[in-house]
Amino acid sequence: MDKVASLYVIEGDYGLVSLDVGCIESIFYARLKKLSVEIKLQNGVKSCALYNAPSLRCGNVTVTQFPKIHLHWKSLHGDLDHNLSAKDSSETLALINLVSMKLKPVLEFLYWVDQRNNEEFINRWFMKALPFPFNYSYTKHKKNEALQLIETLYPLDTDMEVIKEYITKTATTCLSTLSTRLGKAKFFYGDYPLTLDVVVYAHIAPLVKLPFPTNDIPALLSMWPNLTEFVKRIDAKYFPEIKRNIKYLQPESNNRQNDDEVSYLSVFILVVSAASLAVGFAVKKGLIKLTNFY
Helix, strand or coil, rough: CCCCCCEEEEECCCCCCCHHHHHHHHHHHHHHHHCCCCECCCCCCHHHCCCCCHHHHHHHEECCCHHHHHHHHHHHHHCCCCCCHHHHHHHHHHHHHHHHHHHHHHHHEEEEEEHHHHHHHHHHHHHHHCCHHHHHHHHHHHHHHHHHHHHHCCCCCHHHHHHHHHHHHHEEEEEEEEHHHHHCECCEEEECCCHHHHHHHHHHHHHHHCCCCCCCCCCHHCHHHHHHHHHHHHHHHCCCCCCCCCCCHHHHCCCCCCCCCCCCCHHHHHHHHHHHHHHHHHHCCCCCCCCHHH
């Protein structure tokens, strides 16, 4: 069963093994456990029609979503955290719940609710990465799902700027807690990553690597450099083959200027155009005679 297992995932980009958090968790966990799993990208009509990423296909059994995939693997291959004490196991569960409740909504907001991020980056990427018509259905479904989550969390607020303030505070609290717990250690429980490391990495790596046009929330990570180093450490050791290449969007699409930035070339063109109009107007009115220049 193990040899024929297939894991269907969303493709990666920008140095990420996948742009989907659940897919990152599943791929990373399988790599840590050294499981015989064939990674299959959902870049075709058939795979998109049959499976929701991440999906683990084992014979006639299909398991979706990382928590369920995790339990399935634990039942077959044992627990990655089997050496943890009862206290550490309880702490692991608490911190995983913290990430799920606090950091997951932050990513959902950044991906699908923040208008600029979604329209200029995330939506455009998925429209190119997934085949038609699943690119349309997937992006629509994910956006509706994210909006429902945000509405559930903040039922009394409709102003997205106010909600963003709450989201920012939530991210700050969660990241601060994780940074304090990690401290100067390589991983949360010693020299090797466990399930908590998998979950934290999957939620923080997109904040580190993705070029969100609105990046004030991801920029919060600069306050906790040990979390950024944590991501780099995992990349170097467990994903050395993943390069920070750009697959689907041209560089100029992802390095868009801030709203207050103006291209020097644009300024030059505007100045020349304005000067030409002024000279033309002056010539027409007789204020400047072309014969004066000969």
